[in-house]
Amino acid sequence: MEDKSKKLGTRRITRDLLPAHHLFKVESFSLLAETGLEKYESDVFEAAGHKWRLSFYPNGDNKRNGCGFISLYLVIEDTENLPLNWEVNVSFRLFVLDQIRDKYLSIEFEGDPVKRFHWMRTEWGFTHLISLESFNDISNGYLVDDCCIFGAEVFLMEPNYKCECLSMIKEPEDNTIIFKMENFSKLDKKYYESAVQTIGDSKWKLIVYPRGHVESKGKAKGKWIVCPSGNAKFKGKALSVFLELVEVPLKRKVYAEYKLRVRDQINDNHKEFTGIRRITRDFPPAHYLFKVESFSLLAKIGVEKYESDVFEAAGHKWRLSLYPNGDNKSNGSGFISLYLVIDDTENLPLTWEVNVSFRLFVLDQIRDKYLTIEDSDGAVKRFHWMKTEWGFAQLVSLESFNDTSNGYLVRDCCIFGAEVFLVERNCKWECLSMIKEPEDNTIIFKMENFSKLDKKYYESAVHTIGDSKWKLTVYPRGNVKFKGKALSVFLELAEADKLPLKRKVYAEYKLRVRDQINDNHMEFTVERWFSATSANWGYPQFMALKVLHDASKGFIVNDSLIVEAEITLISKVKRFS
Known part of the structure; x- marks a missing residue:
């Protein structure tokens, strides 16, 4: 089904990683929508050095033409502590979780993602975050078991940046280094270097070993990019030629496609090689090496997978899961499959999740280099109770693995590895639940000795329902303009002044005075959002005193009155760090 909101100037992509700063879960969404609440404001969270909240419209922001959509806004808070002419520039994204596929739909502004918050504009967001039609379609995964999850991440944009431009230049000017070596037969040094030449914005030179190059195991050192010919085997047998990058800044990488050439000065039948940089590395994996001897025997016994011993990295326990004949269930036939599995999760908190960047490795034993395998989409993966392993069904093809010239399988032995780095998030969880018929x-x-009560009002004991505390307040002779005329009854949210700023608590409840003779009770049903500024709600004219004191009605028996509040639907908020 096409989501109409996709056409309204927003950029929408999906991703695996959860939002960096805040998650807001709504349980019993349909009950929340049915309350008729225009908007619900989340608790405050901190990001980008400021305080924020989410403003959520379950039925759409109708004042901004949001009918038929979910509307969601980011609101800056605590602005009274900012300078007089304050402004805050941020790039932010809002999210909706697809709970079926465990992916986050990310929504941000298209074209100009940086938004300026100031005293005249304290909120930005999306009136058409997602259409209710798409939201309620269960196949999209946004609303599952009447539960939905929204999120936010906020990044401060400060005008203090450096500019870097990476260009890929085809056929740059003056792109050939010519190194003429005269009196070649009389050259007696180990190697000779050409003059330095600038190509692009880099400086290069040629290194030539007239009688071949001696280097342990054939490894190139320093900034040498490639060794197309000449190593220990070729000393005294071959000419060795290298291209060297001169004066490269720390950690800067320079890509080059080039030809190394020895000119045939008679027939123009030149000898040349083309070099392309490969993704391998010399350093072993940081955390774990897993050696398999007699690999062919392991493969022949028909074991589907073999799990390594546990190792520790990034503050957690892990193991490797190896499929020597491929993970056929994940399209791994014809490949080696290898996965990273989190272990010992029973000791983690109930809502645990671990975000890591990891790499898996295969050792090329001939060249003593590690083939490094990682995802190209950012490499950060979220492990949680529903997803305890990530990896590669097609780590390396069996054809390539069994080719002895590649060095992965030598004397029936192979070595795999792993390194795992924790990507810590600062995301706060907030869960809004709508609980029907709470315990x-x-x-x-x-209220005993009712006829003798002489105070203005009386309060019941405090009673905890959901995660909120409540009490009844009763005025035996009425309150304000109904004083002396009616019984006044109110339900009060106790300790409302201790609620977080702008926190609201919803309750549907019945206020009741019991008929102790005929069970013909007097009651009224109320639906109300309580807050620090609206802590009690009820009826100042609940029942005329004349009716209340009519003995035939059964409300007062043995000089006792029974007043009740029955809460049938209540909201509950939990916060997780």
Whole structure:
């Protein structure tokens, strides 16, 4: 189904990694939508050096033409502590989790993602975050078991940057180094260097060994890029030629495709080689090496997978899962398959997740180099209770693996490896639940010696329902303009002043005065969002005093009155760090 909101100037991509700063979970979404609440504001979270909250419209922001959509905004908070002419420039993304595929739909502004928050504009976001039609389509995974998850990440954009331009230049000017070596037969040094020549914005020179180059195991050292001919085997047998990059900045990489050539000065039948940089490395994996001897015997016994011993890295325990004949269930036939598996998860918290960047390796034993395999899409993977392994079904083809010239399998022995780096997030979880018929949901307030009560009002004991504390407040002779005329009854959210700023608590409840004779109770149903500024709600004219004191009605028996509050639906907020 096509999502209409895709056409409205936003950039939408999916990704595996959870939002960096805040997650907001809504349980029983349909109940929240049915309350008629225009918007719900999340708790405050910190990001980019400032305080923020999410402003969520479950039925759309109708004032901005959001009917038929979910609307979601990022709101800056605590601005009274900012300078008078404050402004904050940020790039931000909002998210909706596809719970079926475990991917986050990321929504950001297209074209100009940087937004300026200031005293006249304290919120930015998306009126058309996602259409309700698409949101409610269960195949999209946004609403599963009446639960949905939104998120946010906010990055500060400060005007303090350096500019770097990477260009790929085809056929650059003055692109040939010519090194003429005269009196060649009389040359007696180990090697000779050409003059330095600038090509592009880099400096290069040629290194030539007239009688071949001696280098342990044939390795090139320093900044030499390639050795197309000449190593220990060729000393006294071959000419060795290298191209060297001169004066390269620390960690700068320079890509080059080039030809090394020895000119045939008579027939123009030149001898030349083309060099391309390969993705291998000399250093062993940081955390684990896994050696398999007699690999062919392991493959022949028909074992589907072999799991290594546990090793520790990035503050967690892991193991490698090796499929010597390929993981056929994941299209790995004809390949070696290798996965990283998190272990010992039973000791992790209930809502655990671990984000890591990892690499897997195969050792080329001939060249003593490690083939490094990692994802090209950022390499950060999220391990959690539903996804405890990541890796590569097609690590290396069996054809390439068994080719002895590649060095992966030597004398029926192979070596795999792994390194794992923790990518720490600073994401705060907030979960809003709508609980129908919560446990122990009735406050019973029995008021004895009712005729002798002389205070203005009386309060019941505090009662915890959901994660909130409640009490009844009863005015025996009425409150304000109904004083002396009616019984006044209110439900109050106790300790409302301790709620986080702008936190709201929803309750659907019945206020009831019991008929102790006929069970013909007097009751009213209320739907209300409570907050620090609106902590109680009820009826100042709940029942006329004349009716209340009518003995035939059964409300007062043995000089006792029973007032009740039964909460049938309540919101509950949990926060996780």
